[in-house]
Amino acid sequence: MTNRFAVRAATIALVALPVLGASIAAKLRVVATTPDLASLAREIGGDAVDVLALAKPTEDPHFVDAKPSHIVTLNRADVLIEGGAELELGWLPPLLESSRNSKIAAGAPGRIVASLGVHMLETPATFDRSKGDVHSLGNPHFMIDPVNVKIIAADIAGHFAQVQPASAALFRANLEKFNTKLDVKFAEWQKQLAPFRGARIVTYHKDFVYLAERFQLEVVETLEPKPGIAPSPSHLARVIEAMKAKSARVILVQPYQNRKTAETVARQTGAVVVDISQQPGARPDTKTYFDMMDYMVTSLAAALGTLK
């Protein structure tokens, strides 16, 4: 009896394991440099993908450590999604060099560069580092504009289908679902921010220009005098003056930016500091891109609303 059971169990295992293995192996292993891109990949890939993000939600995407564990993750990836426009320039190249994975080499179907399809803002006419760490290909913080996200989602679906044609229909269907939801949410976000058209805000880094452009807000000043350059007292004095002159009373701060500097400026201008993040997972209950944008728009509308 025991023997018969053992034989049967072994037979089931022999038959089932490869099937199970195949279905697991068939999942596309997708690596995204940042959690916002990872969220998009999950929306488009659904059950056909396993997605990992290299940067933590609270981590500055410019300054991620090129940890050896990332080499292993990239070595086993079928698809890599990066922001591009030099966002990951300080850490992704050495990881890719060590990962020795031709599936995600530049130009391969498994390599997605999000910035390529996007209309970039602030592309400098001349490249001059006396203006700070300006990115020669334009401002890389474009994911907070839903119009850009639509372009990127389509790009992701296209690449996924190329890498795994068997799931192409699923990716197409998921993209349609995503776009429908994005259209609804975009309309909601526009409605939420419509009363504040022309409102003046201050940010720490030049990382909210796409949001400002799309929702017609005015970024009066940044606490950093130039991208990547630490705020100096004289610059902050100018910011305070400009905020008072233009009645800008909202300062947006991400988790990896210096909140204390923002608080000091807020105290002297009667402004409020609004903690938001462009990465899903950094703020409470913001698992997906939609949650993150909901949180951002709601927090911003609430802060601007109290000032009316």
Add this chain to the structure above:
Amino acid sequence: MNVGFVALADAGWSTTPNLAAILQGDHDPKVRGFTIPNTELTLDGAVDPYFKGVIDIVFKLDEKGETGVEFEEAYVLTTSLPANLQLKAGQFYVEFGRQNPQHPHSWAFVDQPVVLSRMFGPDGLRSQGLRLSWLVPTPWYTETMVSVVNSTNGTAFSFRSDASSEIHTGVPVDREVLELSDMLIAPRIATSFDVTGNQTLLLGASAAFGPNNSGPSARTRIVGIDGYWKWKSATAQQGFPFVSLQGEALVRRYEAAQRTAAADSFVTLAAEMLDDQGSYAQLLWGIKPRIVAGLRADLANGDATTFSSDFRGDRLRVSPNLTWYPSEFSKVRFQYNYDDRGALGKDHSLWVQFEFLLGAHASHKF
């Protein structure tokens, strides 16, 4: 293609006018006053779909102000070999330990660790040859590699380098390459774990085997272990705050053959085994954005021999420093060195280092 240029300049003073006795690195401060010991032109990029190419040329001023040019590295790296293999070919820094393959602008201190100067000479261990690496398919990072390079020239210091008579104080012997064991062979294994989401540990073990030129069949063996641990805040601002600890320990067994003393051709030095060891540990604290405080301790010594050599004597050095990075493209570093060379005396040195970078944005390995 990326084109980058990085320049290092040092200024400072030491209680000894003979800086070569305490700072043996070729990119260390050379004189009381001002030194430009290292400016580097780096070109790198994809050669084609199969290779990446790197060329690194150093321009420097020596202690007399004369310009020197050094062909530091020039190699290709494969991008798509099967089975997780990667081949490097050309002239390159041998991947022994942590700091040897790093260029001076990535160092956390003004000067190179004493033990590396003793084992690998002023320029570090680099030569012409091949390096084959395998990324082991373990769930965590493990990489193993072996370099096979020429054992001659000034940058194979403990091997067939003319300068290695500093180690054995004899006249170097010319040796031919007759078999594979006449090459310098350097295996390495490295492994890394993310201890927590914010802490990473990287451990390695390296060795280098090859002939030396104290005699026709003498050999050298160097073995080392290295470790690097880093904690970085989950909400780090431009990578700060962080704390890191790096250490390396090396032992060298140098088989010195019976040889003619370099100082006096009538003197014959007896064959003997020269055992040397040394280590350093450095702690860095990234206090707030762009400010890093560092503390390094260096220890090195050689076992007693029948001849005397200042180069192999007991050595203790303690170096606190402070670095300010105005941006990612420049830095100013202040460093004090307390140097104890036993009977040779104690010295104090104070250095300021300035660095600037033009062109391609630097990217750093962990």
